[in-house]
Amino acid sequence: MRKTRVMPNHLDKTSRRSLLRFLLASPLLFTPRPVAAFERLLAAAGENEPTAQEAREIIKAATEAIDVFDFEFVAERNLSPAHYTYLSMGVQHEVTLRANRTAFDDFQLRPRRLVGSIRDLDTSTQILGTKMSSPIILAPASSQKAFHPEGELAVARAAKRKDHLQIFSTGSSTPIEEVVAARGAPIWFQLYTADIPTFTRMQLREAEEAGCPAVVLTVDVTATIFDQNRDRIRRFRREDNAECQTCHQSSMVQDAIDAAHAVGFDLERRLDNLMILDWDNVDRIRDATPMKLLLKGILTREDARLCVEHGVDGIVVSNHGGRAEDSGLSAIEALPEIVEEVGGRIPILIDSGFRRGTDFFKALALGADAVCIGRPYLWGLASFGQEGVEAVLDILRSELEIVMKGLGTPNLASITPAYVRRKCSACGQSG
Numbered sequence: 560m561r562k563t564r565v566m567p568n569h570l571d572k573t574s575r576r577s578l579l580r581f582l583l584a585s586p587l588l589f590t591p592r593p594v595a596a597f598e599r600l601l602a603a604a605g606e607n608e609p610t611a612q613e614a615r616e617i618i619k620a621a622t623e624a625i626d627v628f629d630f631e632f633v634a635e636r637n638l639s640p641a642h643y644t645y646l647s648m649g650v651q652h653e654v655t656l657r658a659n660r661t662a663f664d665d666f667q668l669r670p671r672r673l674v675g676s677i678r679d680l681d682t683s684t685q686i687l688g689t690k691m692s693s694p695i696i697l698a699p700a701s702s703q704k705a706f707h708p709e710g711e712l713a714v715a716r717a718a719k720r721k722d723h724l725q726i727f728s729t730g731s732s733t734p735i736e737e738v739v740a741a742r743g744a745p746i747w748f749q750l751y752t753a754d755i756p757t758f759t760r761m762q763l764r765e766a767e768e769a770g771c772p773a774v775v776l777t778v779d780v781t782a783t784i785f786d787q788n789r790d791r792i793r794r795f796r797r798e799d800n801a802e803c804q805t806c807h808q809s810s811m812v813q814d815a816i817d818a819a820h821a822v823g824f825d826l827e828r829r830l831d832n833l834m835i836l837d838w839d840n841v842d843r844i845r846d847a848t849p850m851k852l853l854l855k856g857i858l859t860r861e862d863a864r865l866c867v868e869h870g871v872d873g874i875v876v877s878n879h880g881g882r883a884e885d886s887g888l889s890a891i892e893a894l895p896e897i898v899e900e901v902g903g904r905i906p907i908l909i910d911s912g913f914r915r916g917t918d919f920f921k922a923l924a925l926g927a928d929a930v931c932i933g934r935p936y937l938w939g940l941a942s943f944g945q946e947g948v949e950a951v952l953d954i955l956r957s958e959l960e961i962v963m964k965g966l967g968t969p970n971l972a973s974i975t976p977a978y979v980r981r982k983c984s985a986c987g988q989s990g
């Protein structure tokens with residue numbers, strides 16, 4: 560018999576809701592699951608009508624998946640509470656995390672009819688010299704061995720099989736050269752750094768030597784919020800400590816700490832400044848490397864303008880999947896003003912909350928050049944390793960192709976703002 564994850568059938572909606580409220584309130588019965596997971600349960604218990612997503616069955620093979628959410632449930636079942644929390648959590652009240660999904664409802668597609676059949680659909684593109692067969696990119700995510708023993712290598716092999724760009728995180732649990740070898744093509748490098756020039760240069764050299772053509776500097780995680788996240792994970796980690804000892808180690812950061820120790824410098828202590836950066840740091844990084852420089856975590860037209868003024872080569876519109884700050888501002892809502900400000904001068908990527916072909920299409924229509932995904936491929940990884948990541952990429956790619964065919968857009972250039980409109984969330988009017 561297949562296992563489903565909804566509440567028992569013999570409980571009516573009111574009693575299920577009361578039971579869940581009791582569980583939420585009870586410190587004795589507290590289990591380390593993030594707010595979002597409880598809210599899904601509450602929704603399934605009848606706060607809202609159960610959606611297809613709430614009532615779905617747990618799949619047993621990657622080939623059984625119908626959409627990417629199928630993998631979320633397998634990941635939740637496979638992972639320890641600490642690791643699932645690390646994967647799924649947002650910060651604080653998770654308002655931003657939720658907004659990343661709900662905001663898509665405010666953007667509607669404007670389908671055209673009688674567009675004929677498209678035989679040669681082309682989703683390829685080229686960004687900053689990197690050719691891609693799809694605008695769907697694997698976002699940087701640290702500690703992937705927390706989700707599967709093969710971690711970043713399984714992701715690299717899937718990216719190679721399906722030909723997607725992979726962005727390697729500073730916090731990866733596998734050395735960069737091994738990931739590049741497994742991917743068999745250049746990957747981009749995501750940089751978390753500190754205001755310590757020698758440390759930053761060391762990191763950049765490592766990525767350059769590994770052949771990365773671009774560096775994505777993440778600018779949205781401040782030390783304060785990072786500490787809060789870390790404390791939350793640590794609390795859960797105490798419960799499955801053995802598992803977490805090694806999988807959360809970043810080989811790159813650890814190597815740098817060890818190298819600094821060897822020359823009598825306590826880098827670890829100074830890493831407290833991790834990620835507290837300003838535009839001078841951006842200028843220094845831009846001047847210190849031949850790699851193309853993108854800033855990840857930009858959400859306003861003001862910062863987009865500064866990116867262009869400071870000679871940054873590209874922007875990733877992102878709120879870190881709701882893991883940076885609880886602003887409530889979704890990435891898709893931030894996109895239009897950034898596209899307007901940049902005016903096509905540098906490429907714009909986006910991530911945070913993308914789960915469906917229609918989500919990708921909306922962002923491309925609003926002016927994004929490519930879209931990164933985070934949790935969906937990590938769900939795939941946690942569920943079935945490389946095969947799971949491949950299946951997630953297949954599903955998302957095929958969902959995007961279905962929308963493109965349905966709306967009559969044979970290639971990415973033909974996806975224009977004419978295909979999307981925005982509903983005013985206050986008045987319900989579209990425009």
Ligand SMILES: Cc1cc2nc3c(=O)[nH]c(=O)nc-3n(C[C@H](O)[C@H](O)[C@H](O)COP(=O)(O)O)c2cc1C
Nearest residue numbers: 698699700701728777879880910911912932933934
């Ligand atoms: C488990 C996890 C680890 C992450 N690690 C990093 C990281 O090391 N560097 C970074 O820039 N972003 C990191 N991110 C953020 C992703 O790059 C991306 O912005 C986010 O996941 C996109 O939102 P989504 O998960 O809703 O698709 C991480 C996200 C998750 C879920």
